[in-house]
Structure formats: C-alpha cells, structure tokens
Amino acid sequence: MTTLLDLPTDVLYTIFPYLDPADFLVLTSCTKTLHSYRQDPNYWRILTRTTFRIPPQPLLQADGARWQWLYRRLRTQTQLYTWGSNGCGNLGHGFLNVPRVSEGQHNWADTNTRNIGWPGKVQLDDMPEPIGIVADVQCGGWSTTLLNSIGNLYLCGGIDPSSAFMTRSVHRGRDRNSGIAQAKRLTFPSAYPPTTKDRHEPSTAIRQYSTGRAHVLGLADDGKVWQWNNEEARLVKPLHVDVTQKVVTHVVAGWDRASMFVSGTGIVYWPYDTPLRAGNAEADAILIDTATVPGTAVSQSRNSRETSDTLGARIGEVTNHVLLENYIVFITSLNKVFLYPAVFPLPDLDRPAPIEITAFYPSSSDCPFEIQDIQGSFRSFAIFTKSGDVLIGNREMLDAFNAGTDDSTSTESSHPGPTVIPALQNSSITSIAFGDHHFQALRSDGTLLAYGSDPQACGALGLGFPEGTGPLRGLIADHFSSNGTLGRNIGRQVWFDRLMQRWLGEMKEKAGMEGEAKARGDMILPRRGHPAQNAAAVTAVGDYFERKGKTWEDGIVEEGGMGSYFVLKVAAAGWHTAALVLVDEEQAERSRQMHVVRDKVDDGVKAEKYDWHGGTWEDIDAPWDQLSKALLWLRDSIWRLGRMFLGLWEGDVKVEAEQKDMEQEEQGDRTKYTWSDQPFPRLRIANGEVMPGEIEVME
Numbered sequence: 001m002t003t004l005l006d007l008p009t010d011v012l013y014t015i016f017p018y019l020d021p022a023d024f025l026v027l028t029s030c031t032k033t034l035h036s037y038r039q040d041p042n043y044w045r046i047l048t049r050t051t052f053r054i055p056p057q058p059l060l061q062a063d064g065a066r067w068q069w070l071y072r073r074l075r076t077q078t079q080l081y082t083w084g085s086n087g088c089g090n091l092g093h094g095f096l097n098v099p100r101v102s103e104g105q106h107n108w109a110d111t112n113t114r115n116i117g118w119p120g121k122v123q124l125d126d127m128p129e130p131i132g133i134v135a136d137v138q139c140g141g142w143s144t145t146l147l148n149s150i151g152n153l154y155l156c157g158g159i160d161p162s163s164a165f166m167t168r169s170v171h172r173g174r175d176r177n178s179g180i181a182q183a184k185r186l187t188f189p190s191a192y193p194p195t196t197k198d199r200h201e202p203s204t205a206i207r208q209y210s211t212g213r214a215h216v217l218g219l220a221d222d223g224k225v226w227q228w229n230n231e232e233a234r235l236v237k238p239l240h241v242d243v244t245q246k247v248v249t250h251v252v253a254g255w256d257r258a259s260m261f262v263s264g265t266g267i268v269y270w271p272y273d274t275p276l277r278a279g280n281a282e283a284d285a286i287l288i289d290t291a292t293v294p295g296t297a298v299s300q301s302r303n304s305r306e307t308s309d310t311l312g313a314r315i316g317e318v319t320n321h322v323l324l325e326n327y328i329v330f331i332t333s334l335n336k337v338f339l340y341p342a343v344f345p346l347p348d349l350d351r352p353a354p355i356e357i358t359a360f361y362p363s364s365s366d367c368p369f370e371i372q373d374i375q376g377s378f379r380s381f382a383i384f385t386k387s388g389d390v391l392i393g394n395r396e397m398l399d400a401f402n403a404g405t406d407d408s409t410s411t412e413s414s415h416p417g418p419t420v421i422p423a424l425q426n427s428s429i430t431s432i433a434f435g436d437h438h439f440q441a442l443r444s445d446g447t448l449l450a451y452g453s454d455p456q457a458c459g460a461l462g463l464g465f466p467e468g469t470g471p472l473r474g475l476i477a478d479h480f481s482s483n484g485t486l487g488r489n490i491g492r493q494v495w496f497d498r499l500m501q502r503w504l505g506e507m508k509e510k511a512g513m514e515g516e517a518k519a520r521g522d523m524i525l526p527r528r529g530h531p532a533q534n535a536a537a538v539t540a541v542g543d544y545f546e547r548k549g550k551t552w553e554d555g556i557v558e559e560g561g562m563g564s565y566f567v568l569k570v571a572a573a574g575w576h577t578a579a580l581v582l583v584d585e586e587q588a589e590r591s592r593q594m595h596v597v598r599d600k601v602d603d604g605v606k607a608e609k610y611d612w613h614g615g616t617w618e619d620i621d622a623p624w625d626q627l628s629k630a631l632l633w634l635r636d637s638i639w640r641l642g643r644m645f646l647g648l649w650e651g652d653v654k655v656e657a658e659q660k661d662m663e664q665e666e667q668g669d670r671t672k673y674t675w676s677d678q679p680f681p682r683l684r685i686a687n688g689e690v691m692p693g694e695i696e697v698m699e
Contacts, residue, residue, distance in 0.1 A: 005033055016043045021071070039064030044071055052149045053135040053207060055569075069562070070582075077582045078568070080134055080146070081119040081496060082156075084435075084460035084576030088142045089182050090157025091576060092122040117459030117468055119496050119579070122156075127183045129154075132197070137580050138211035139433075139573035145216055146183065151195050151205030153186040153218060159228060160214040186216065187232045189284040212253030212323070213378075213573070215272040217260070219251050225260055227286070229273065235285035241265055241292070254323025255378055257342045266296030267321055267328060271344050291346045293328060294353055311353060322376040327398045329357075329381055331374045337383060339398050357401050359417045360391050377573060380434040383418070388426035390441075391418035421451070421489045433572035435460055437483075440577055441491065446566030448579060449491040454484035458575045461486070462494040467526055469504040474542020476535050477526035487539050492546055496565040496581060499592045500552065503675055504545065510680040517680040519692040540685040544698065553591045564588035597672040 004012075016024060016037070028038040037043075044067030048054055052074050082091035093116065124131050131154055136147040143157035188194060188204050195205040202222035209218040216228040217236075225248055226233040236258075237243070247263040259269035270290045295311035296318045316334030328340045338354040360383050362369050370386040379395035400415045428444040438452030438460050450461040454475060457465050464470040466477035466484030473492050475484040486492065495501070511521030523537040557563055566582040682693040690697055 005031070012037065013040070013042060016040060017046045021047065039068065041067055044068045047071055048074065052133060053147060053151060055136050055208060070568075073582050073584075075133060077584060078133055079581050079583045080122040080124060080137060080578065081581055082122055082144060082576065082578045083116045083119045083462045085115055085458040085574065086576070087114055088157040090139075090143050091116060091120070091578075092144060092156035092183055093120055115458045115465075117454075117457075117463070117465040117470070118498075118501050119462050119494060124183075127154075129183070129185055131183060134580055136209070137569055137571050137578045138209070139435075139571045139576060139578055140211040140216070141213040141574050143211065144571075144576070144578050145186075145209070145211045147206060147209055150197055150200070151207065151221065153206055153209060153216065153228075154183040155186055155216075155231065156183050159216060159230060184231060186218075186228050188226070189232065189235075191284055192235075208250055210251050210253040211571075211573070212258065212272060213255050215253055215258060217251040217253045217258055219248060219260075223248055225251060227258060227272065236260075237285050237287050238268060238270070238290045239287055241268055241290060252321060252323045254328075254342075255325040257323055257328075257344070259321070259323050259328065261318065261321065263299065264297055265292060267293040267318060267330065267340075269293070269323070269328065269342055269344070289345065291344055293330075293340045294351060296330070296354070315354060319371075320374050322374055322381050324376060324381060324398070325379055325395065327395075327402075329374065329376065329393075329398070330354075331371050331383070335369055335371045337371070337374070339401060341402055355401055355404075357393070357397070359397060359401075359415055360393070375432055377434045378436060380439065382432045382434075384429070388428070389420075390424040390427075390429050390432070391420060392432075393418050421491070423449070423489070423491055431570060433570045433577065435572040435577065436574050438572065438577075440494070440570045440572055440579075442567055442570045446563060446568070446582070448494040448567045448570055450494050451486065451489075451491045453486070455575050456482045457484055460572075460575045460577055461492070462577060463492055464501070464504065469501065469508055471524045471526065471533065471538050472504045472508055472541055472545050474539050474546075476533055476538050479526065486542075487535070490539065490542070492542065493549060494579075495549060495552075496583075497552070497588060497592065499595065500549065503595070503673070506673075507545075507675065507678075507680055516694050520680055520682060523691060534685070536685040536687055536689070537683075537691060540683045540691075541681070544681050544683055552595075553587075556587060556591045556594060564591055595674045597674060597676065 007015075019027065024043060025038070028034045041064040044064050048067050048071045049056070051071070054070075054074075080092070082093070084091065086093060124134070131146060131148050131152075133149040134146050135149045138145050140157075140159065142161060143155055143159055146154040146156070148154070185194075192204050193199075193201055195201040200221075203220055203224055204226075205221045206218040206226070207221050209216060214229070218226040218228070218233070220226065223243070225236040225243065227236050228234075241262055243260075243262060246265060249261045249263060251258075251260045253259075253272070256271065256273075257269050258272040259267060262268050268290050269292075270288045274288075295315040298312035298315065298317050315338060316332035316336060318330050318332055321328055321330035323342070326342055328342050329337065330340075331337055337357040337360050339357055340354045341352060343352070360371075368387060371383060372386050373384040375382050375384070376393075381393050383389075383391045383393065385391070397416045397418070404415060424441055429441050430444050431442045433440045433442075435452070437455045438450065440462075441449045441451065443449070448462075450463055452461065454461045454463070454466060454470070457467065457477075459465060461475070461484070463473040463475055463484075463486075466475045466482070470484050471477070474486055474490060476487075477484050508521075508525070511517050512525060513521075520537075523534040524541050526533055553563060562582075562584070564584045564587045566584075567579050568582060569580040571578045679695050681698045682691045682695050684690050684697055684699065
C-alpha cells in the first residue's frame with residue numbers, strides 16, 4: 001500500500017499549501033522525514049502572502065524560518081510609521097495628534113503641527129473605522145494609502161490637490177481640535193458591496209494596488225481593475241483591450257499616467273484624468289481609450305513562435321515596469337532595460353518603438369549581468385541585479401536616450417550613466433522608495449537607510465529637523481531655503497525608538513550650552529546670524545552617532561537575530577515617507593532599560609511591590625513605607641470597585657492612562673541615562689582638523 005512518504009517530493013510540495021498552519025505543523029511532526037519539511041520556504045511564503053496579502057518582493061530571498069517568523073509576527077506586531085510633511089493630514093496623525101517628545105521643554109523636539117521629523121507611529125486603533133492588519137502601504141502626492149489583510153483600501157490625506165485641500169480644512173476645524181487620526185476607506189459603486197471580515201467579495205477585495213501622484217489603481221481578486229480619482233472607485237474598461245478574456249497581472253500608477261500589464265497584450269497605459277465617457281447611467285465604469293507599448297506582448301510560451309527579427313523577440317518578455325513622469329521604463333527576460341515615452345494619444349502611423357537603455361550594462365561581456373527588478377517613481381528609478389548591484393537612473397538619463405534616437409551625432413558614450421552609491425552595492429538592498437528630493441533604501445535585515453535632502457525642513461528623511469537633532473545625523477541646514485541635506489552619497493539609518501531621539505536631543509543641548517563643548521556646537525548647529533555650519537564637522541558628527549546607533553542593541557540582539565524594529569515595507573512620494581514595521585516591544589524595552597542608570601538607595605530595607613496596573617515589580621522602603629503603600633492600595637481598590645459597580649470604570653481607565661503617560665514623561669526628564677555624564681564628542685574631521693575643546697579626541 002502506498003503511503004504519504006512514498007509520494008514524490010514535488011507532489012508533497014503541491015499538497016502542503018492546502019493545509020492550514022496547525023495541520024501542517026502536526027503533519028511535519030509525525031516522522032523524521034516529514035519533519036525535514038517543517039521549514040519549507042514555499043509553504044510559509046505562500047501562507048504569509050495569501051493570509052496577509054503581502055505584495056510580491058522579487059528581491060526578498062527569505063528561507064523557511066524567516067517566512068515562518070514573519071507569519072507569526074504579522075498578526076500582532078505590525079505597526080505603521082510615517083514622517084515628513086503632514087500639511088494635508090497625509091501622515092495619518094491628524095494635526096495635533098502627532099508624536100512628541102516634551103515639546104516646549106526642549107529645543108530639540110523634531111515635531112510640529114505640520115511636519116514630523118522623526119518616525120511617528122500611527123495610532124491605527126484610534127481611527128474612526130478599525131483598519132486591522134496593514135498588509136501594504138504606498139504614498140501619493142498628497143496621500144498615504146493602506147491595504148489591509150482582507151483587501152480594503154484606506155486613505156490618509158487626499159488623492160488629488162482639491163480633496164487634499166478639503167482634508168486640510170477639515171483637520172483645521174473640529175478634527176484638528178480633537179486630534180483624531182484620519183483614514184477613510186476608499187469606496188465602490190453601490191452595485192459592488194465591499195469585502196468584509198465575514199464576507200469575501202472577489203470584485204472589491206483588492207489583491208494588488210498602486211498609488212500615483214493623484215490617483216490610485218486597484219486589482220481585485222476576480223481581475224477587475226478599479227481607479228480612484230476621488231474617494232469612490234470607477235471600474236476601468238479599456239475600449240480596445242478585452243480584459244475580461246485576458247489576465248491583468250498587475251497595475252502601476254504614475255505621475256500623470258495609469259497602466260496595467262495584460263498577458264498577451266503588453267503594457268497598456270492611459271492618462272489617469274481623461275476618461276472618455278461613462279460606461280452607463282450610474283457611471284459605475286469608465287470607458288477609456290488606451291495605448292499599448294509596442295513589442296511588450298511576448299511571453300515565454302510564445303517565444304518559440306517569435307522570429308529573431310521581430311520587435312518582440314528583440315525586446316523579450318517584460319518582467320516588470322515602472323511609470324515615471326513622461327516615461328515608462330521596463331525590464332525584460334533578456335536582461336535588457338527599455339524606455340518608452342508615454343505619449344498619448346499615439347500617432348496612427350510611425351509609432352515609436354521602445355528605446356533600449358544601454359547605460360546599465362557592464363563594460364565587459366565577461367561580467368555576469370542578470371537583472372532582477374526595477375523600482376521607481378516620479379523622476380528616479382533603480383535597477384537591481386542578481387550580483388547585488390543597485391544602479392540608479394533619473395530623468396536626465398531618460399531624456400538623453402530619448403533625444404539620442406533623433407540625434408545622428410549622439411553616441412552611447414555621451415549619455416549619462418547610472419548613479420552608483422558604494423554603500424548600496426552588495427548590501428542586500430531589497431527595495432528603494434523615491435520621493436521628490438529623497439529616497440529610502442531597505443535592507444533584507446529590516447534596517448532602513450535615508451539619502452538625499454529634506455525640503456523646507458519637513459522631516460522627509462526621518463532624521464530630525466535640520467534645526468533640531470538633524471545636524472547630529474549629518475544634516476546640513478540651508479537658512480535661505482530651509483532645506484536640510486546629507487552629504488553626497490551619504491546614507492543614514494532611520495531610527496524608530498523614541499529614546500534614541502532623547503539621546504540625540506540631550507547631546508545637542510550639551511553642544512549648545514556655554515562651556516567646553518560650545519565651540520564644537522558652533523561648528524555644527526545652525527544659528528541665524530552666525531557663520532554657516534562646517535560641513536566636514538557635521539558629516540564627522542553624523543558618522544560618529546551613526547556608529548554609536550549601530551551598537552544600541554548590543555547584548556540584546558544575538559548575532560544574526562532581528563532587531564526590535566524590522567521594516568517590512570517602505571514607501572515615499574513628494575515630501576513624506578511611510579513604513580510598515582514589525583515591532584518587538586519586549587525586546588525594545590530591554591534595549592531601553594539597558595541605557596537607564598539606576599540610582600542606588602543606601603538606607604532602609606528593600607521590599608518588593610507589584611504594580612497592579614503596569615504589571616511590574618518595584619522596590620520600596622520598609623517597614624512603615626510598606627504599610628502605608630498597602631493601605632493606599634486597599635483604599636484605591638475599594639474606590640475602583642465602587643466605580644466599576646456604577647459603570648464608570650472605562651472612563652477612569654482612560655484618564656489614568658493619560659495621567660500615567662504625563663507622569664512618565666515628567667519622570668523621564670529626571671531619569672539618568674548612560675549618556676547623561678558623557679560630553680559632546682570631540683572628533684577629528686575629514687581634512688585632518690581636530691574639533692576644539694579640552695577633552696580627548698574620540699577616534
């Protein structure tokens with residue numbers, strides 16, 4: 001008789017995805033042979049992606065243990081952080097309900113009612129409608145959009161400038177005073193009921209989506225394509241492409257165009273804001289005229305029928321594309337990169353062919369070159385290779401190659417090449433999110449690096465404001481434009497722990513005080529009416545704190561282990577950034593406690609007391625102090641029982657929580673940390689100059 005173990009391995013791999021996690025773990029515990037499948041990466045990857053609608057990530061080469069780790073933590077540890085310009089409420093914090101660190105008591109707070117310079121956790125539980133587990137996040141020109149694990153889309157801010165202005169006006173009224181975070185669910189026409197936790201609706205459950213500058217595209221489970229130019233969707237029906245008979249694999253929204261990839265047809269695009277006419281009286285659908293990029297219809301199954309002299313054969317099968325300002329850029333199975341001017345409408349005759357961008361190819365054919373992915377938005381994009389190269393292109397490159405097709409004197413050597421940032425090469429970069437003036441690079445270990453500039457001190461980099469703690473991260477302030485800029489090709493890790501902000505803030509205060517460190521502070525801190533910052537000194541200080549920050553969790557996180565803040569996804573647009581982060585709060589608290597100096601108490605016998613509300617033990621003096629504490633606890637317990645009987649307990653809990661937060665903040669100002677007695681560093685800067693001061697130079 002044939003048993004399960006007699007089946008071929010490929011058959012077992014086909015069976016496993018049909019088992020839920022409990023059954024799979026039980027099955028793989030039965031025998032030693034089956035136990036070897038327990039960390040099967042294919043099973044845990046499919047389970048994680050289907051359960052939480054995690055978007056595909058070609059560069060994430062996680063093993064079975066990593067996927068299992070993600071599955072277990074996504075349900076309880078996923079947090080949304082946003083930072084940058086909050087002028088339209090696009091960060092989801094409201095206008096007054098923004099993260100602060102004792103603002104008004106310190107001159108280093110990197111938050112105001114308009115901008116947030118340090119990653120701020122969005123209080124998803126405080127939203128008017130519960131969002132649940134966030135599976136994906138993307139940014140638009142005036143918005144941040146969220147996809148939850150059941151397929152609903154939510155919007156913070158406004159999709160287009162007019163709705164963004166209205167959102168801003170609302171925030172400045174009642175909602176601003178209440179401090180309520182805002183996230184509105186994007187809706188569908190009345191004929192299409194939304195999917196819910198209890199009822200799955202294939203037509204409205206979004207499996208993949210893309211946010212452009214002023215529109216959102218969504219691909220539903222049943223293949224329908226939806227477009228939002230405002231808060232209610234319209235069903236997209238191309239006039240010349242039958243999407244009911246062909247498969248739409250994914251949608252991509254861009255600056256002024258929308259697009260989708262249709263199997264057997266290729267890249268189909270259209271102006272997002274010019275629908276031809278309504279599909280019916282209720283305008284549930286929009287009939288749109290579209291254009292198709294020539295030569296992009298080839299699939300692997302059809303390659304054998306393509307002759308070598310056809311356009312499709314020369315291009316190869318399209319594996320991914322991005323939609324930028326005026327251009328479509330795509331990669332193919334032949335390891336080629338192409339651009340296509342997103343002209344609309346296309347001329348009836350003499351339609352342009354895609355233009356190959358040869359600047360990314362290695363100079364020698366002996367060098368292995370295999371393209372894995374392309375990512376980009378607005379005017380920038382990045383090519384990722386299998387060998388670990390990250391090559392960044394921009395609008396200038398695209399313009400040069402596009403113009404070169406009409407210029408007989410143009411040569412390939414005259415075209416600008418890609419930007420190669422040394423720190424990004426072979427560094428396990430899995431994604432890059434581009435804003436207008438900055439970008440964020442995500443590594444496979446969950447750490448996030450910020451590059452570029454911070455326009456008008458809005459905090460888009462997440463490194464603090466240029467006139468706040470930013471200079472300690474290497475931000476050089478421009479008083480004329482209010483911009484903050486990192487040095488060329490210099491990246492800084494984005495930190496999420498608020499105690500690290502306090503550390504930087506207190507060190508900045510030391511640099512600004514009269515005394516031995518003031519001369520060093522004058523070199524790096526921007527002050528109106530004073531000499532400009534010493535750029536080399538700012539970079540040296542940024543390097544110093546970058547090194548120190550890497551050791552923040554030393555002794556807490558084991559080698560090869562995950563940090564307390566593991567970034568799953570990063571998105572950026574305009575002047576703001578968003579990230580989905582797995583937060584191990586217990587580990588983060590252990591790290592914070594490692595930096596707290598506990599004062600010793602010499603007098604009295606120590607006794608332990610349990611904090612019934614916080615769930616922790618603390619030491620108190622004995623014996624009379626123990627008795628008084630016990631009597632106070634008995635009094636408070638009787639009082640609370642009476643309040644519970646009268647139905648007033650819920651309000652008391654909220655008030656007590658607010659009071660406790662205030663007490664902790666006040667206590668935080670008196671807490672002594674490991675850096676409290678440390679001076680502001682004196683460093684040797686790049687040109688060999690030593691910063692002034694009396695303490696020893698810290699190499």
